[in-house]
Amino acid sequence: MIKSFYEEPIFSSDFQRKDLQVIDKSIQQLLDKNNGVGVVGGFYTPGLPVGIISELALRSLGCHGDEVFGSGYTMQFADCFAEDCDLRDLENFRQFKGKRTLCLHTRDGGWRWFYLYKDEKQLPDGRVMWLLTLCDCNALHKREKWLVEARNSAEAANRAKSSFLSRMSHDIRSPLNGILGMAKIAYDNAENPEKVRDTMEKLTAAGQQLETLINDVLDISRMESGRMRITHEPFDLYELLARCGDTLHTQVVRMQLTCHVHFNHRHSHVIGSPLHVQRIIANISSNAVKYNRVGGTINYTLDEIPKDENHAVYRFTVQDTGIGMSEEFQRHIYEPFMQENEALRSELKGTGLGLAIAKELVDLMGGTITVSSTLGEGTTFVIELPLELDLSAPKQPAECKPLPSLNGMKLLLAEDNALNAEVACYLLENAGAAVTVAENGQAALDAFLATGKGEAPLFDAILMDVVMPVMDGLQAARAIRESSHPQAKEIPIIAQTANAFAEDVQRTRQAGMNDHISKPLNEAALLRVLAQYYRPQQ
DSSP states (O other): OEEOTTSOEEEESOOOHHHHHHHHHHHHHHHHHSTTOEEEEEESSTTOBEEEEEHHHHHHTTOOHHHHHGGGOOOBGGGGSOTTOGGGSHHHHHHOOEEEEEEEEOTTSOEEEEEEEEEEEEOTTSOEEEEEEEEEOHHHHHHHHHHHHHHHHHHHHHHHHHHHHHHHHHHHHHHHHHHHHHHHHHHHTTTOHHHHHHHHHHHHHHHHHHHHHHHHHHHHHHHHTTOOOOOOEEEEHHHHHHHHHHHHHHHHHHTTOEEEEEEEOSOOEEEEOHHHHHHHHHHHHHHHHHTSOTTOEEEEEEEEEEEETTEEEEEEEEEEOSOOOOHHHHTSTTSTTOOSOTTHHHHHOOOSOHHHHHHHHHHHTTOEEEEEEETTTEEEEEEEEEEEEOTTSOSSOOOOOOOOOOTTOEEEEEOSOHHHHHHHHHHHHHTTOEEEEESSHHHHHHHHHHTTSTTOOOOSEEEEOSSOSSSOHHHHHHHHHHSOOTTTTTSOEEEEESOOSHHHHHHHHHTTOOEEEESSOOHHHHHHHHHHTOOOOO
């Protein structure tokens, strides 16, 4: 071992003093160009045996001096190159001049990135020696690689965003155009009841398509931001499935589909995340209708698979006789915006988000979803969800009944949007209810507090919008519950709002509301919820 002029120990094999002087001078010239880096050198012989190496280079390559020249062994620098590196070849290495960035193999079995600068020097005895400076750039290279990947990721995200906005622009404007256009046709044909009825059916279908799209986009956004939360609350599976059926009823009738339902379960009342279970089943069922054939069939089966006395796995099977899917497409069906035939987007009004949402929700709930399909013959989805049994609830599921009557029910409706208030009043009054409208939360509170005094009758329930001016629905519900009115603690307050996420439902419950109905209002769901709280006077 000698000390170089730059005060770094240099390990070497046997060299004459005059050779070391020449080598030292060459090293100095190299380091003038590449200050503060390790040095390694040797002769042009097969394997590139190392004749000289600095301590900095040793440390960078994970070696010790005795490992390079000890016990008759001389380190072969060619072993530091990857097997497919052209510099392992002696002649290629000889021709290499100047700078190069390479990943070198280290003694600990790893790999590190280096800047290499090569030069050569002829010794007094005529031998030509190669010299390399090694600059460890592993951290810098990793950072550069990370920056490149980040840039590529950002560019991909921008392309995805542009594609997303393009799709959404088309898919939102299409049903919106249908809604506005059908409204114009209905207006112009007001004296033709048959034409108006046909137009209204098409307008409703366009509105449902727009609602599905908005729900899908919001769900995907929340999933990507990690804000999707699974709840743990009691609900009735039978009622949940009935609501899904109510939503799809119009489409099923229009396509003349036959639906067979088989329930093989003991417990209808369970504890879980009802909004998300409904979303999963609704998305799968919607596809079974949308991609079916006119006059086709859908088979729904619900099986309860006991796990222990308090838990069970519920298996939902949805089998249709629709257009089916190819094997290749089935490998991508849970990717957002994936559709087997882009031409079908216009014909069947799909966005390619429903299955991606269903898969994400199933995974969040610890379940599984599988698919089997044959192109041109149909598709079967099987969803298995683990749920806790609500053993304190009634044993028997409710019977399927026609839409309930609210005849004689007195309702207070808090709604600041005049159009929404008109829609709600029509549905409720058509079912027999008497409705008093309050334009904000403060007005609703005042109307409630005035009941029971003089001629003002008591209300049977309150339908409360959440986002309103002056006082919002949450504040109004709390104020009602905290008031001294004799009905304050017991009157049912049902949220009817466009805020439809699980945490929105939780906030309404925390404010003292009994139930939650999402906008757009579904007539069957609205009436069934209200009927639960109506006790007509005998």
